[in-house]
Amino acid sequence: MLAVTAPTVLFAEDLPDLGESARADLSPQIERQVGESIMNDIRLNEPTYVDDAEISDYLNHLGGRLVAASPDPGGSFYFFAIRDSSVNAFAMFGGFVGVNTGTILTAQTESELAGVLAHEISHVTQNHLARQISKEKQNSVASMISMAVGILAARSNSQVAGAAIASAQAGAVQAQLAYSRDFEREADRFGYLALEKAGFDVRGMAAFFQRLQMAGRVYENSAPIYLRSHPLTVERISDMQNRAQNAPYRQVVDSVDFQLVRAKLRAQQGTQRDAITEFETQIAERKYSSALAAHYGLARAYLRAKDLAGAQRELDAVKALSKIPTTGSPLIYGLAGEIRAAAGDLPGALAAYRDGLQRYPAAHSLIYACAETQFLLRQYDAALRFIDQELQRYPSDFKLYELQAKNYAGQDKRLQQHRSLAEFYALQGQLGQAIEQLLIAQRAGDGNFYEQSVVDARLRELRRQQDDEKKRRN
Numbered sequence: 001m002l003a004v005t006a007p008t009v010l011f012a013e014d015l016p017d018l019g020e021s022a023r024a025d026l027s028p029q030i031e032r033q034v035g036e037s038i039m040n041d042i043r044l045n046e047p048t049y050v051d052d053a054e055i056s057d058y059l060n061h062l063g064g065r066l067v068a069a070s071p072d073p074g075g076s077f078y079f080f081a082i083r084d085s086s087v088n089a090f091a092m093f094g095g096f097v098g099v100n101t102g103t104i105l106t107a108q109t110e111s112e113l114a115g116v117l118a119h120e121i122s123h124v125t126q127n128h129l130a131r132q133i134s135k136e137k138q139n140s141v142a143s144m145i146s147m148a149v150g151i152l153a154a155r156s157n158s159q160v161a162g163a164a165i166a167s168a169q170a171g172a173v174q175a176q177l178a179y180s181r182d183f184e185r186e187a188d189r190f191g192y193l194a195l196e197k198a199g200f201d202v203r204g205m206a207a208f209f210q211r212l213q214m215a216g217r218v219y220e221n222s223a224p225i226y227l228r229s230h231p232l233t234v235e236r237i238s239d240m241q242n243r244a245q246n247a248p249y250r251q252v253v254d255s256v257d258f259q260l261v262r263a264k265l266r267a268q269q270g271t272q273r274d275a276i277t278e279f280e281t282q283i284a285e286r287k288y289s290s291a292l293a294a295h296y297g298l299a300r301a302y303l304r305a306k307d308l309a310g311a312q313r314e315l316d317a318v319k320a321l322s323k324i325p326t327t328g329s330p331l332i333y334g335l336a337g338e339i340r341a342a343a344g345d346l347p348g349a350l351a352a353y354r355d356g357l358q359r360y361p362a363a364h365s366l367i368y369a370c371a372e373t374q375f376l377l378r379q380y381d382a383a384l385r386f387i388d389q390e391l392q393r394y395p396s397d398f399k400l401y402e403l404q405a406k407n408y409a410g411q412d413k414r415l416q417q418h419r420s421l422a423e424f425y426a427l428q429g430q431l432g433q434a435i436e437q438l439l440i441a442q443r444a445g446d447g448n449f450y451e452q453s454v455v456d457a458r459l460r461e462l463r464r465q466q467d468d469e470k471k472r473r474n
Helices: 005-010 026-046 055-066 101-106 110-126 126-132 141-156 163-165 170-176 181-199 203-218 225-229 234-245 256-267 270-285 291-304 308-321 330-342 347-360 363-377 380-393 397-412 413-425 432-442 451-474
Strands: 078-082 089-091 096-100
Touching: 026 078, 026 096, 055 078, 055 110, 055 181, 055 256, 055 363, 055 451, 078 101, 089 110, 096 101, 101 110, 101 234, 101 256, 110 126, 110 181, 110 203, 126 181, 126 380, 126 432, 181 203, 181 234, 203 397, 256 270, 256 291, 256 330, 256 363, 270 291, 291 308, 308 330, 330 347, 347 363, 363 397, 380 397, 397 413, 413 432, 413 451, 432 451
Parallel strands: 078 096
Antiparallel strands: 089 096
């Protein structure tokens, strides 16, 4: 379960001061700062946070399509997964959208999953969380921050919201835990329009929500979390169904990545033997929606069990099924590299990752794997050139700075190593640790005048930023 409550309450004092603007409309800048603070805390302290670049790549690609079709196509969004079998998704300040792995596995089509994301995106574009909190004009700023934490906790897991609620005025917070019916209908309407414009099957949203409602009736005392934080009504489902009925029929084929991500998640469930048996049974009985995904899942299950021969055999089957260019995926190249690396063939793994990057240059999973493998092969110069090239495209990618630091360490360049680590921490909101790394860089004694000057300038900048944050809190 996502225990966002406990760590978030602990760092609530470090959130940006919402100021008087919280009594009316929160500025986008403040919303983003609050969202980044909570997101950084989830990354650092939440054990169920899914730190998997392949799954992250997929969710952000899917979400990006929907954002481009939303009323705010230029909005900044980030989508991430939480390892939890329950069906849930939640939107945070600043465009951060979380989705449980249970939601990905429960969705029977990609359009259904897209419908859930479109609904959450609409809560952000329509400023529902900010409007929900700022309605309580009599509350203090501290109470509003606590209220935001409580609401976010309820979005993720209503069973752990109690601690956050207790930190504010319980009665006021409890009344705010579910979005209002008006907000839900608005999110339905804008989500539907984004789903349609992005080219998905608009019937997916109503189908998914209707299935959740039926599950809630069957299990009255344990209704899906999504129903508790996003209450459904017959009226809302009827409205979505009526809209879909009036739309022209559009057959939408699920993407290969949708099928492979689901197979990867299933291969990680249960015991190693259970995972292998599940996919072997699917293939033997031909009970699958995608033969490609079934063989990919079995390859993943074999790799998990360290049966490299079995994993390679299934990978060969995957490659045979994916000869048509339109059925390729960066996940296939990633699996090929992982199998070679597990077999001790690092040059072969690097070749697989590079082949994948030729076709999918924006796949962060392959970028990280390539740089990490170059490090393991002690190809430090090549790795650093590659990372510098990627940082030109993704200057806010903290993982690239971590990889950069490792390769500088391999060259025994201590100033550069700690300068890179400083950026790694700064991009995650850990200014104290970033400043500490720059102080170590200053004492390294192995940098030239220019490199030392860059460190000194960055240290002054981060200290000013730290002072500004302290002033906002006070």
